Amino acid sequence: MLEAFSLSDKGCVRTNNEDYCFIDAERGLYVLADGMGGAKAGEHASRIAVETVAETVRLSPQRDSQVLIRAAEEANRRVLEAAHNDASLEGMGTTLVAALEVDEELAIASVGDSRAYMLDDRGLHVITDDQTWVNEVGRPLGLDEESLRHHPMRHVLTMAIGASAPLTINHYRVPMANGNLVLICSDGLHGVLEAPRMEQILNDGRNGGSLEESCRNLIEAAKQAGGPDNVTVVLIRKIG
Numbered sequence: 001m002l003e004a005f006s007l008s009d010k011g012c013v014r015t016n017n018e019d020y021c022f023i024d025a026e027r028g029l030y031v032l033a034d035g036m037g038g039a040k041a042g043e044h045a046s047r048i049a050v051e052t053v054a055e056t057v058r059l060s061p062q063r064d065s066q067v068l069i070r071a072a073e074e075a076n077r078r079v080l081e082a083a084h085n086d087a088s089l090e091g092m093g094t095t096l097v098a099a100l101e102v103d104e105e106l107a108i109a110s111v112g113d114s115r116a117y118m119l120d121d122r123g124l125h126v127i128t129d130d131q132t133w134v135n136e137v138g139r140p141l142g143l144d145e146e147s148l149r150h151h152p153m154r155h156v157l158t159m160a161i162g163a164s165a166p167l168t169i170n171h172y173r174v175p176m177a178n179g180n181l182v183l184i185c186s187d188g189l190h191g192v193l194e195a196p197r198m199e200q201i202l203n204d205g206r207n208g209g210s211l212e213e214s215c216r217n218l219i220e221a222a223k224q225a226g227g228p229d230n231v232t233v234v235l236i237r238k239i240g
Helices: 041-059 065-085 133-138 145-149 195-206 211-224
Strands: 002-009 019-024 029-036 096-102 105-111 115-120 123-126 170-175 181-185 231-238
Touching: 002 019, 002 029, 002 211, 019 041, 019 231, 029 041, 029 181, 029 231, 041 065, 041 096, 065 096, 065 105, 065 170, 096 115, 096 181, 105 115, 115 195, 123 195, 181 195, 195 211, 211 231
Parallel strands: none
Antiparallel strands: 002 231, 019 029, 029 096, 096 105, 105 170, 115 123, 115 181, 181 231
16 A cells, blocks of 8 residues: 655745646556746646646556556647647646556656655665756766756756657656655755755654655755755655
8 A cells, every 4th residue: 555645835936836746546646747938838838747647547447657658648749739729838848757556566657857766775766867968968978966066057858748759758667665665856856955865854754754744844955955946745655
């Protein structure tokens, strides 16, 4: 059995929240998107993407990583279509991370730089691969991490829902043993807090704390560190 909780905050700088997340405990579906675009277009993109994934999974007889891939492709099609039909939404896009419970595992699909992490006996480690200039160009070129943190291309995505067709979708399968905790988050969290700080907060919550409390503590830590972006957290834990 899995339990989950999600929380989103606009942060300390942004005037609106372009992140969007959704939990469907009955179907074991957990989705997060971080929108981008002028005016409020990012809000439209993230909502369209998440709602499309939820609808596609609900209507599908399958429960595997392939349904998540098809859902992401359909989300991409609908975001592109919405931008084509409304000039005010031109250029909008969104990241996406979707996780679906399949037997004793989570199937995960991701586009962009929102992330999924696993906290287990080995500690906190990232599951997903960022589709960013930093990860796909900067690191292979041998640039050190300090240079990458300040590089002018550090925020550039190489893939996003609504940016292009066809879409490159990363997908993964991870086991969910008792006590394992999956964190899904936008870059408003992982771009502000280092992994050891996130791990510390999550471990504090494992000692009798609730998922809601851990979500709130993660977001508060990001805001105390400046909260330059919207920050959204989804926590999923195996119990029983």
